[in-house]
Amino acid sequence: MAGMTDLRERAEELLQTLAGEGARLREDQWTAIHALVAERRRALVVQRTGWGKSAVYFLATALLREQGAGPTVIVSPLLALMRNQIDAATRAGIVAVTVNSANLDEWEQTYADIAAGEVDVLLVSPERLNNPDFRDRVLPSLTASAGMLVVDEAHCVSDWGHDFRPDYRRLRNLIAELPAGIPVLATTATANDRVVTDVTEQLGLQSGQPLVLRGSLDRSSLRLAVVDIKSPAERLGWLASRLDALPGAGIVYTLTVQAAEEVAEFLRSRGFAVRAYTGKTEAEERLDAEGDLLANRVKALVATSALGMGFDKPDLGFVVHLGAPSSPVAYYQQIGRAGRALDRAEVILLPGQEDREIWAYFASLAFPPEPLVRQTLAALSDHPISTASLETRVDLSRTRLEMLLKVLDSDGAAKRVKGGWIGTGAEWVYDAERHQRIAAARKAEQQAMLDYQSTAECRLVFLRRQLDDQDSTPCGRCDVCSGAVWSADVSAEVAAAAAEQLQEPGVEIAPRKMWPSGMKELGVPLSGRLKAGELAEPGRAVGRLSDIGWGTRLRELLAGPDQPVPADLLDAVVRVLKGWNWAERPVGVVGIGSRTRPGQLEHLARRIAEIGRLPLLGTIEPVGERPARAENSAQRLAAVWPALGPAPAVEGPILLVDDVVDSGWTMTVAARALREAGASAVLPLALAQAG
Incomplete structure (x- = not known):
């Protein structure tokens, strides 16, 4: 008992260097630390965001290092999370380093410092564990000398997260290779019973009677609400009308990259300081955007799920979702960013009719x-x-x-x-x-999100039950419990402005410039870079199928029967043509034929020619049987290559018309044929661009 008392007192001293004078360990934090340090056990800690899971592994690391143990290896999924973890470790007097794609020039020194025993914590991504150089050169000695292994955001190990980070699966083998007596800690904020069982099995934590600590998911600061607004423009207008009323700075989540960029653009046009944050945002720009939100220099980051795990802003005042995530687990993970150090934080869901299509994709x-x-x-x-x-x-x-x-x-x-x-x-x-079970589980999770939107019970109780937290005490704060419902009314002026932006047609179609590798194996005599005389010019489409504005309209048209292009879409095409600053006006129109909608494509090409007072010079028709739908770039090109008929003889710049540009290979092959047939330039024009 004396040893336990001394160990806890030392842990409390270290905690105060990390969290400030007067900080005290939660009982479950101490239970986990004692299991790891004194008993060298394996543990799974499932606790809400902001509970202090990082304190457990940093304090355990410090105590183990004082006992002569080797460095802790933390497997962490995101650079943003690693940056926060390194900052926290430094505050606790722990030397933490990371090896990732952003610090290549530091790797050699880091490896040397690890070998010299000067590093307390090494943070790596799961992908790094299978980098050939790291795996063969560093990992064997690190595994043999590690003092503890930590698997952060361990729900990524489970069925639920395989598609997100499949490299987490290899951790089972890594854990199996650890010497006896090396403690292992897995942590997550979001796991129901199924995920807990799966994580325990996947990581091989069953041996040695692992400690599983699960806490309440209640967050007394969160005010959950759902606002049902049908139109994308009205939802965007609603957000712009209410953003000033939301407390502090926060996050607006969208389901797609394109939506995040469109929403951020509109909010900026309304005078709000916001930034987009997606998987396509460059690493340096992401870091800068995070800093702006942390310092309250922006009202919000408009983000995809790329901003999630590990982002720590205790005073985050709100989380708004424009579109529902596909599972309560994902939703709780994201709303858990809000209100960690506040008495009140607003959490608002504005579901969209297009959500199910995005989930299906x-x-x-x-x-x-x-x-x-x-x-x-x-x-x-x-x-x-x-x-x-x-x-x-x-x-x-x-x-x-x-x-x-x-x-x-x-x-x-x-x-x-x-x-x-x-x-x-x-x-x-x-x-x-197993794969059937995963698919069934995902369908059930999607249905749960639909049920959440219309539930008549406490919203927090609903979410907690989905995560197998059986506390059924109503929160008393959500819109169902309190009756404090956000009005769905939208200013006509703001809604009109949102609609005008969303309905502004015209996105660029970037031309293909390189043929896929290895096409000769598929019988296609193409390789390397397209020659200058084969290239298409940058083209235009009315919109993307994933757009908030034109996306739904275009998807409806393309899913329907073969029919003439409606007047509103023809008007949009005309607007695109008027705004197209081409170097030289086209002298004619060539269409690309269709097996499924020949009438629609013929009508589109003919009307464009009539409106532009240009000759319709012909159509590049499909030949042979319809090829099977292909997924990857090489297979799609192989399907297109023999499936297009000859191009008509042409001269000058040509407008090449199709309904959808997906992989881009149909346009690329057709443009190449037109260039060889005499066109000085080919300008691709389509109703829609996939993606």
Whole structure:
């Protein structure tokens, strides 16, 4: 008991250097620290955002280091999270470093400092664990000498998170290789019973009677509400009308990158200091945007889920969702950013009718069916092959193929090496039952989000039950409990301004400039860079299928029957043409034929020619049987290459018209044919751009 008392007193001293004078450990924090330091056990801590999970592993690290243990290895998913963790460690007097793609020039010194025992904490991403150089050069000695392993945001290990970070799966093997007596801590803020069980199994934490600590998910500061507004323009207008009334600075979440950029642009036009933050935002710009929000220099960041785990602003005043995430787990993860150190924070959901289509798109990126997995395994040998070359042999998009390869790697059937991927020859079993279970679970989670929007019970109780927190005490704060409902009324002027921006047609279609690698294997005699005389010019489309404004209208048209293009879309095409500052006016129109909507495409090309008083010079018609739908770039080009008929003889700049530009290869091949047939320039024009 004396030893326990001394250990706790020392932990409390260290805590005060981290959190300030007077700080005291929560009982569950002490329970976890004692299990890790005194008993060298394995533990899973599931506690709400802001509870102090990082304090557990930093204090345990300090205590273990004082006992002579090696450095702690923290597997962390995001650079933003690593930056916050390093800052917190420094406050506690802990030397923390990271190895990531943003600090290449520091790697050698970091490795030397680790070898010299001068590093207390090394933070790495799960992907780094399978970087060939790090895996072969650093990881063996690090595994042998580590004092503790921490898996942060451990829900990414579970079924729920495989598509997000499949490299988390390999942690099971890493943990199995740790010497006896090395404590392991997994932490997360969002896990229901299913995820807890799955994380425990996936990480191999069952051995040694792991400690599982789960706390209440209640957050006394959160005021949850749902505002049902049908129109995207009205939702955006509502946000612009209410943003000033929301407390402090906060986050506006959207479901897509395009939506985040559109919303941020409109709010800026209304005089608000906001910035967009997405997976496409450069790392340096992300850091700058985070700093602006932390310092309250902006009213909000308009963000995708790229801003989530690890971002720590205790006084974040609000979280608004324009569009519902696909699961209560994801939703709670994001709203948990708000109100950690406040008495009141507003959490508002504005669901959209298009949410289900977006959920369906992301669901389509799930684990591939068995035939495609077997095809991938068959394409691997003991000679390294690049992901790009694999695309010519396996029809999977780059994202899905990379995810599959990582899963096969973590399961021992494939291995990443310098130069690409090799097969190991190890037997691999396709777990169809598990993938069916994942799909069913996701459907149930989506239905739960729909039910949340219309529930007549306390919203916090609803969310907590979805996360298997059985406390059914009403919060007394949400719109259902309090009756304090946000009005759905929108200023006509602001709604009109939002509609005007969202309905402004015209997005650029960037031309393809490089052929995919390895096309000769698919019987296509193309390679390298397109020649200057083959290139299309930058083109235009009315809008993207993912746009808040034109997206829904375009999706409806393209999902419908073969019919003439409606007047509103023809008007939009005319507006696009009027605003197109081409170097030389086109002298004629050429259409691209269609097997599914020939009447619509013929009508579109003809009307453009009539409106522009240009000759309709012909159509590049599809030939042969309709090719099967392909996923990746190489396979799509291979399908297009033999499927387009000859181009008409032309001269001068030509307007090339199609309905949708998806991969861009139809436009690229057709433009190449027109250039070879005499066109001095080809200007692609489409109703819609996918993505």
